[in-house]
Amino acid sequence: MWLHRxxxxxxxxxxxxxxxxxxxxxxxxGLSVPDWPTSYGWSMFTFPLRHMVGGxxxxxxxxxxxxxxxxxxxxxxxxxxRVEPRRWVRTLGFAALGSVILQGLLGGIxxxxxxxxxxxxxxxxxxxxxxxxTVAIALVTSPSWNMAPPGGWRDDHTLRVVAxxxxxxxxxxxxxxxxxxxxxxxxxxxxxxLVFGGLVPPYWTPQIAIxxxxxxxxxxxxxxxxxxxxxxxxxxxxxxxxxxxxxxxAVLVLVQISLGGLIVLTKKDVSIxxxxxxxxxxxxxxxxxxxxxxHSARFAEGAVSPARVSAGMSPAGVRA
Amino acid sequence: xxxKTLLGLPLMLTLVAAGCGGSxxxxxxxxxEQPKPSGGNAASAIDPATVASIKGKITFEGTAPANAxxxxxxxxxxxxxxxxxxxxxxxxxxxxxxxxxxxxxxSDGLGDRTFQAPTDPxxxxxxxxxYHPHVLGMMVGQPLQIVNSDGTLHNIHAIxxxxxxxxxxxxxxxxxxxxxxTAAETMVPFKCDVHGWMNAYAxxxxxxxxxxxxxxxxxxxxxxxxxxxxxxAWHEKLGTQTAxxxxxxxDDKENNFTFKAAGGN
Numbered sequence: 001m002w003l004h005r006x007x008x009x010x011x012x013x014x015x016x017x018x019x020x021x022x023x024x025x026x027x028x029x030g031l032s033v034p035d036w037p038t039s040y041g042w043s044m045f046t047f048p049l050r051h052m053v054g055g056x057x058x059x060x061x062x063x064x065x066x067x068x069x070x071x072x073x074x075x076x077x078x079x080x081x082r083v084e085p086r087r088w089v090r091t092l093g094f095a096a097l098g099s100v101i102l103q104g105l106l107g108g109i110x111x112x113x114x115x116x117x118x119x120x121x122x123x124x125x126x127x128x129x130x131x132x133x134t135v136a137i138a139l140v141t142s143p144s145w146n147m148a149p150p151g152g153w154r155d156d157h158t159l160r161v162v163a164x165x166x167x168x169x170x171x172x173x174x175x176x177x178x179x180x181x182x183x184x185x186x187x188x189x190x191x192x193x194l195v196f197g198g199l200v201p202p203y204w205t206p207q208i209a210i211x212x213x214x215x216x217x218x219x220x221x222x223x224x225x226x227x228x229x230x231x232x233x234x235x236x237x238x239x240x241x242x243x244x245x246x247x248x249x250a251v252l253v254l255v256q257i258s259l260g261g262l263i264v265l266t267k268k269d270v271s272i273x274x275x276x277x278x279x280x281x282x283x284x285x286x287x288x289x290x291x292x293x294x295h296s297a298r299f300a301e302g303a304v305s306p307a308r309v310s311a312g313m314s315p316a317g318v319r320a
Numbered sequence: 321x322x323x324k325t326l327l328g329l330p331l332m333l334t335l336v337a338a339g340c341g342g343s344x345x346x347x348x349x350x351x352x353e354q355p356k357p358s359g360g361n362a363a364s365a366i367d368p369a370t371v372a373s374i375k376g377k378i379t380f381e382g383t384a385p386a387n388a389x390x391x392x393x394x395x396x397x398x399x400x401x402x403x404x405x406x407x408x409x410x411x412x413x414x415x416x417x418x419x420x421x422x423x424x425x426x427s428d429g430l431g432d433r434t435f436q437a438p439t440d441p442x443x444x445x446x447x448x449x450x451y452h453p454h455v456l457g458m459m460v461g462q463p464l465q466i467v468n469s470d471g472t473l474h475n476i477h478a479i480x481x482x483x484x485x486x487x488x489x490x491x492x493x494x495x496x497x498x499x500x501x502t503a504a505e506t507m508v509p510f511k512c513d514v515h516g517w518m519n520a521y522a523x524x525x526x527x528x529x530x531x532x533x534x535x536x537x538x539x540x541x542x543x544x545x546x547x548x549x550x551x552x553a554w555h556e557k558l559g560t561q562t563a564x565x566x567x568x569x570x571d572d573k574e575n576n577f578t579f580k581a582a583g584g585n
Contacts, residue, residue: 031487032513034475040491051473051491053395054514114485 003079007138010072011285014131015278017069020062021127022277025181026270029055030115036108039063066104073100076137089140096133103130117182124178128171128284135285139292145299149239155297159231159242163291166224170284173217176210177280185211186273192264218257225253225283228290245290252283366433366545370569375540376576378422378533378553384413385557385581390517397472398449398515408517409454410557418537419579421455422555423507423523425530426541427562429549435527437461441498444510444520446474446490451510451520455556457530458522460504466490466497473514480508483524487513507554521556546571553577 024030032055033039039047039060044067052060073096080093103126110119139145180186185207189195195215201208232239232246259276266272387407392398412420441463445452449470458464466476468490476497477487482505488497501508501524512518523530531539541551548566558579565575 028516029513031477032475034477034487034489034513040473040489053397053472055394055516056473056514057394059513114487 001143003083004138004141004143006079007076007134007141010069010076011131011134011138013065013069013072014134015281017062017065018127018131018281019274019278020058020065021124022274023270024058024062025120026268026273026277027055027058029058030120031059031111032056033059033063033111036111063107066107070100070104073097073134076134080137080141084141086140089137092133092137092140096130096137099126099130099133103127115182117179120182121175121178124182125175128174128281131281131285132288135288136292139289140299144241145296149241151238153297154236154239156235156294159228159235159294160291162224162228162231163287163294166221166228167284167287167291169217169221169224170280170287173214173221174280174284176214176217177276180207180210180214181277183207183210186263186268189215190264192261218260221283222253222257225249225287228287232290241293241296242290245286245293249283249286249290252279252286255279256283366543368543370546371543372546372567372569372571372573373540373542373544374549374551374565374567374573374575375538376424376574378419378424378537378539378577378579379417380411380413380419380558381417381578381580384411384417387411392449392515392517395449395472395515397470401448401470406517409450412535414535414537418533418535419555419558420533420535420537421453422533422537422539422553422577422579423455423457423521423530424533424539424541424551424553424577425457425506425523425525426527426544427506427550427552429547430527430529431547433527433545435459438528439463441465442522443467444476444522445469446476446512446518449515449518451512451518453532454520455507455532456520456522457532458501458524459528460501460524460526462500464499464501464522466499468493468495474512474518475514477511477513478508478522479511480505480524483508506552507556523554551575553579555579 035041037044039056040051042048044060044063047060077093077097081090084090084093103123106119106123106126110116110123113119180188183206188205188207188211189201191197195212196202201212229246229250232242236242256276256279259272259279262272263269263276387410390406390408392402392406409421414420437459439462442456442458443465444456445467447469449472466488468474471493473489473491475487475489477485478499479485480501482503483501486499488499490497501522504524504526506523506525507521508524510520510522529541529544531541533539544567546567546569548564551563551565552560553562554560558581561577561579563575563577565573567573
């Protein structure tokens with residue numbers, strides 16, 4: 001139980017880290033600290049707080065939060081390795097640790113190379129993968145993960161396929177958004193919801209193309225999300241563990257689209273721009289939770305029923 | 321982890337846009353010294369007895385756009401160093417339409433002449449959270465000395481397309497850093513990522529025939545060998561204009577430019 005709580009803490013910290021990263025790009029502060037891993041020659045942890053002014057506040061703050069999350073992730077991976085008997089969960093722990101290390105390196109490299117679009121986009125994409133890993137760890141270490149739902153384990157092949165595809169579409173959409181963001185194409189199409197007054201750009205540039213692709217991707221992701229949520233609402237109205245994330249997912253994607261439109265209309269307001277990044281991560285994480293739960297029956301071998309738990313038996317395979 | 325956890329995650333956000341303003345002292349016209357041809361090229365020889373000059377005035381026609389205001393509250397030092405409201409220095413327009421901060425240079429006509437770069441550095445100073453000067457010129461190979469006169473941290477980030485990009489931190493007051501551009505390029509933008517309102521532009525040329533207009537919109541380019549040249553005037557928002565001009569020995573010709581709001585040149 002404590003491992004699960006700690007994993008939730010790491011996930012929440014990662015959301016904070018994504019907020020900080022979003023602020024760095026939204027304020028254009030990515031190069032305000034020109035060196036790495038030092039900060040203006042100081043060690044990252046001895047950099048005087050009085051110097052955290054202007055863009056440095058965002059960039060150096062992002063580095064400090066990232067270091068904290070990295071430290072928390074080391075503890076998480078070691079903790080899982082010591083107490084978790086499921087090999088694949090231990091693998092998740094090490095994958096999280098590896099991805100946060102790689103993420104830190106990418107963050108440093110993109111600063112030293114003056115923020116090339118490819119590296120910065122990879123940094124943004126890996127951030128989402130790391131966040132998903134922490135969410136997945138929190139989910140599969142929860143006491144409810146191995147408990148059969150009240151109606152028993154029910155595998156729904158269609159839901160598994162639709163939910164998995166939806167998560168993949170959302171992640172692809174986030175990659176498109178990150179590319180648009182780091183290619184400075186956020187205002188390449190200046191109006192919303194129309195596109196230069198119509199439905200299709202009258203001319204094309206690479207920046208207009210990536211921006212337009214992100215808008216089309218938003219429609220596809222929304223359609224996929226409502227297909228998944230609709231399937232849950234109509235086929236599994238009694239399964240709370242599916243219904244809740246499905247409803248949340250539908251709400252979040254509407255928020256996300258609204259924020260996306262507002263970015264254009266406000267000409268990239270910093271707060272809205274950052275909220276869009278964070279909201280996108282929450283959409284992805286919620287879809288991942290729904291997807292993993294749609295697969296939970298396949299993980300059920302060795303799981304126990306609520307009756308076993310109430311009789312004082314631990315869920316099978318979970319020692320912590 | 322259930323969906324409640326996700327709902328409960330905090331969002332926080334913020335702040336700070338940039339802004340900027342204020343007028344920097346107008347830079348002195350450049351390229352005035354007798355040019356030193358580099359050795360070994362007969363075409364480089366210039367007879368001092370025949371050199372000519374171009375002078376002129378650059379004006380803005382119409383109502384100049386307002387310079388964007390600058391909010392410096394992201395750095396207490398910058399606030400304390402600037403007691404009056406600050407604006408960007410994009411449009412330095414005098415009462416009579418005189419346009420400052422225009423980079424004027426010979427863009428064609430010198431043939432294969434080569435010129436030796438001065439060893440004296442051109443200085444760009446970060447003072448009161450502004451770049452001084454805002455527009456400057458230098459020769460390829462001439463040192464650019466970057467100075468931080470402020471009691472706060474600056475990074476100077478050059479974003480050229482033909483030269484190597486660089487981003488140098490200057491955390492301590494009084495720091496000086498030298499940089500040399502190795503290729504001709506007009507213009508090289510500079511920015512400070514710490515203070516988003518700070519920006520400057522440098523013209524890097526293989527010859528010394530350039531100038532930056534002062535508060536009166538005036539410029540002078542001296543010591544040109546007789547010939548036919550293309551004269552270019554560049555402004556950071558209003559674009560570029562060119563003029564063909566022929567100079568005979570000892571000519572002192574005048575060539576004026578008039579800029580209008582963007583797109584109306």
